[in-house]
Amino acid sequence: MLKLTCFPDGTPIDPWFSDTAGEWPEGSGSCFRIQDYGIRADGTIQTGKLQALIDSVSGQGGGTIVIPEGTYLTGALYLKQGVHLRLERGGVLKGSDDVRDYPLCETRIEGENCLYFPALINAIGLDGVSVTGEGTIDGNGMRFWEQFWLRRAWNPGCTNKDEQRPRLFFASHCTNVLLAGVTFQNSPFWTTHVYKCRFVKYIGCRMLSPHAPVGGPSTDAIDIDACSDVLVRKCYMAVNDDAVALKGGKGPWADTAPENGINERIIIEDCEYGFCHGCLTFGSENIHSRNIIMQNIRVATGYNFLWFKLRPDTPQCYEHVLVQNIEGKTANFLNINPWTQFFDIKGRTDMPVSRCGNITVRGCRFECDTYFNVKADEAHYHLHDIALEDLEITAVDISCDTSAVENLAVRDVRLSKKEGIEYPDSVTTI
16 A cells, blocks of 8 residues: 555645654653652552652753552652653553542543543643653553442433543643553543644553453543644554544534634554444544544454544534555444434524535455444534445445435445344443
8 A cells, every 4th residue: 555645635744754763762861760769669659759759850851750660559640841751561650549649620521621630640731741661551440430330320321520530641732742652551531631732642552441341431542632743553452432532622612612623634553453432433522623544453343443423512524534454343334423422502503514524434344233324414414525445344234325425435345244243242332
């Protein structure tokens, strides 16, 4: 397959996306090994000492804090300018499972800026920050998950804001963010979340959470929220919700709120997926995403391959998307449907019609239940200019409602009908 030089709308792909020189840094500046500063892997909370070291290193002009072999327990930490984090093989930063170790703060969650709990690792307003190495950041999420499902059993309408819990990594208003090599696992909530960031690279990371016997609710691997220039390469994602979800705001006037924004120039490539609910999901908290490329992916199993959630209470635009060279097994190959979870029109009577178009899916080989799960809903959204090319699909339902899309182009699509297939048991999407 020829190397891409442009995004789907013709915008040149910046050389930054293919620059591998800084993907595995040995460290920036001096190294500070945490055991030299009284930080112990003894099962006690080390938040105060770790934060003091971060503050001190930043005050000295920066450097790399090294987590050696051992398990170090901590609450919420805030990286500072010039401070990088490296986890050596066998080194584990493990989150406290007591929510009191995550003091409330103003943050970004579920398409809104509000008071909520911070992540385990937070980076706010930094230029040049990295979390690298062969070690692990473990969210220690079991207690949070069990509490969520207990509350959900009592109140089936329980949301993430009813049973609040921390994320694993959160970067806000940062530039030049690098996450490389690290395993992010067992997050109480979203695994990694980048908001209003530019030039973000995920290289060779692993994002893991269980879907059984106790599922990690809403443990999305990567949430990209109003960001530009993001590369996800050679990562492995197996989580109990979306692998990569594009966010950016929700609500009737979300497209005019300054805290929201567009996702653009994003490439996801050469990755492997275990179980997930959505391989690439647009929404539901998403007002505008464009110039998105996903290529060279292998999917073990999941619910949805390419998923566009269209909220009738939010103006949305999904456009200029290229998906190519993907193999896998999911319940739905293409899913474009209304999404009404937590619907709230807030009295708006002139809601614009959302748009979803200029989408190309080509060179894919899939086994699924449903090939074309696409619903027309012209009162709320308009689908146009979708191209399906060089596909080999084996499915229980191989039907395709061509009337749902204006200018649907189908070229060299080979469909085979088969009996039903089974998927792992999992909890309801949150």
